[in-house]
Amino acid sequence: MSSRVLAQTQVTDDAKRRVTLPAHVSRVFAAGAPAEVLLYTLVPDMLVGRNHLPTAAALELMPPVLRAPKPIKNLPDRDDPRYDDELLQLKPDVYIDYGTIDDDYVAALSAISGRTKVPGIILDGHLTNIPATYRKLGNALGVPERGERLAAEAQRLIDKYRDAAASVRVYLACSRDSLMPCVQGHAFGEAAELLGAINTAGTTETAPKRPFTVQEVRLSKPDVVVAASQMSADIMRNDPAWHEVDAVASGRVYFPPEQPFSWGPRPPSVNRLLGVVWMAYALRARPFDDAFFADVTAAFETFYHFTPTREQIAKLVADPRRPGG
Secondary structure, eight states: OOHHHHOEEEEEOTTSOEEEEESSOOOEEESSHHHHHHHHHHOTTTBOOBSSOOOHHHHTTSOGGGSSOOBOOOOOBTTBGGGGHHHHHHOOSEEEEEEOOSHHHHHHHHHHHHHHOOOEEEEEOOGGGHHHHHHHHHHHTTOHHHHHHHHHHHHHHHHHHTTTTTTOEEEEBOSTTSOSBOOBTSGGGHHHHHTTOEETTOBTTTSOSSOOOHHHHHHTOOSEEEOSSHHHHHHHHHOGGGGGSHHHHTTOEEOOOOSSSOSSSSSOSTTHHHHHHHHHHHHHTOOOOHHHHHHHHHHHHHHHSOOOOHHHHHHHTOOTTSTTO
8 A cells, every 4th residue: 555545644623623634635525605615715626516606797707717616416414414425426535614613513524524434624714713724724735835825815904904994883784684683793793893893783692683673773873784785785775664774864885795705794704805805995985996906906816816807896896876886
């Protein structure tokens, strides 16, 4: 038996699990959308397939070599081995999950890995942990230099925009009807928290465990509202009931760009870094300036393997109802 077959490497994941990986990893399987975006940025050539296929609009912002991913129909299920076949046929060297580290997610990963014999690792998806994630995963997958380059750019953006919207009061709408908020303390509210904004919906401890009413949003007195999508923003803008909220009445309702991955909180992956840049401008109603376009271009080049034109970026962030949009 060759030394290459015997060669292995040990990785301690963010659940403190000691996992043995092949010394040479060339095929990786993403456990869900957050991991898929993470792996697309770091090792797109190693992804054995995509469970979330890019839209036509997203494909225009990807290099030609990455525009025809193999579709994956089913992800493995913790309790149902019938969905293991696709993973096994793709023969990945490692199965990667990314996001919340809790007992349920760790148990699911362990069950799937134990059943399929594909080593699995889980990584902490907190926004400010992205640089550490790139370094750890870069080392584990044998691409430490690339991991370090992505980590450095992620840290630059985090440091540059930290507290850039300090004290701005924002209501983050997370549902189509905008009544379910993204509260502070949840992954969906992390970008605003990094920017130093005041989340008017409260925290995971203080917010009601139910949708808000428009009256409750009004009483929380947001300076600005960030909707989940353009459709949600338009519904809010055109609904007289929402005009009881001063921010809506004054036109301060915005929505994050969508391509090539959402700049908003879903999925809660590294795509949120671009959302931090965008939100720093939106919350302050600042026109998009040269510094904005430079940071977005650098982020695309580093994370998305593509250099957009200024016109392409302008189209992505266009919203005729916002200053500079």
